[in-house]
Amino acid sequence: MRLSHLVYPIVQPILRMLRRNPILIRAVFGVRLPSGVAVQYDPTTVLLSRTMKDLVGELLQQVDREAPVRLLEMGIGQGALVSLSVAASYPPERIKVDGVDCSASRVNSSQEVARFNDSDAHFWVSDLFSDIPAESAYDFIYFNPPYVPTRTGQELQLTRRLEVDGDQMWDGGDDGADVLREFLDQSRAYLAPGGCVVFGVQEIFLPDSLVRVVMKPYGFRNVLKKKPRWLPSTVYVGYAAK
Ligand SMILES: C[S@@+](CC[C@H](N)C(=O)[O-])C[C@H]1O[C@@H](n2cnc3c(N)ncnc32)[C@H](O)[C@@H]1O
Incomplete structure (x- = not known):
């Protein structure tokens, strides 16, 4: 039996309670939830939001930086x-935030949360980059992808346990890295010079050795790994090849 099968059923009920609590969401992300909108997060969401705030802050501090990030x-x-936690941390004229999801209901719900928080972030439906304008150039493209191998997720009955409306929330294909591979491949065309991809996974489902193999063909430079002791998630940053 794999480690994920032993650990997940024990940890998951505790996480389920924590990850839907609006008071906790406000404290952790600085995002207020309208009543009737159900939002949940996972440990990777927390680590990705912290990392993005830091990275955006570092870029904004560059003395010659005038254009919005x-x-x-x-x-x-x-x-x-x-995205909304990053947007809440910086003046709106200094950052421009876009976001997409393949699920129309998730996009609608995120738009409602953005309006409730007076954010001018722009969200729309796209299957990976299918509906991102070809001329777009981003300083950061970030993703908490579905990264659980299909068989593991089915055995753990994740769709039912997480109470989500579909497998796309977690299903990363045979080895857990299918969506990540496609994301890394397509993202390169949408990065501005010096831009980077940032993504987070849980090593219990997607080990570091596999992530390294998956990243290799796409030529990202200066790959950084962030793994705090206080969370079961890991974030990777990779800069566009010149
Ligand atoms: C693990 S959830 C992360 C949700 C949220 N960002 C968070 O951190 O809580 C993965 C998200 O990716 C979306 N997704 C999966 N496949 C996708 C695809 N091909 N294109 C766009 N979004 C996708 C799912 O609908 C889901 O909302």
Whole structure:
């Protein structure tokens, strides 16, 4: 039996309680939820939002930086918590936030949360980059992708346990990395010079050795790995090849 099968059923009920709590969401992400809108997050959402705030802050501090930082979140989910938490941290004229998801209901829900928080972030439906204008150039493209191998997710009955409306929330294909591979491949055409991709996974489902193999063909430079002790998630940053 794999480690994920042993650990997940124990940890998951605790996480389920924590990850839907609007008070906690406000404290962790600085995002207010309208009543009747159900939003949940996972540990990767938390780490990705912290990392994005830091990275955007570093870029804005560059002395010669005048243009707004351009951000694209892939897979915003029900509340676009990563993007809206970054948007809440910086003056609106200094960042431009776009976000997409393949699910129309998740995009609608995220738009409602954005309106409730007076954010001018722009969200729309897209299957990966299918509906991103070809001329777009982003400083950051970030994603908390579905990364659980299909068989593991089915055995753990994740769609039922997580109470989500479809497998796309977690299903990363045979080895857990199918959506990530496609994202890494397509993202390169939408990065501005010096731009980077940022994505988060849980090593229990997608080990570091596999992530490294998956990233290799796409030529990202200066790959950084962030793995705090206090969360079971890992974030990777990769800069566009010159
Ligand atoms: C693990 S959830 C992350 C949700 C949210 N960003 C968060 O951190 O809580 C993965 C999200 O990616 C979206 N997704 C999966 N496949 C996608 C695709 N091909 N194109 C766009 N979004 C996709 C799912 O609908 C889901 O909202």
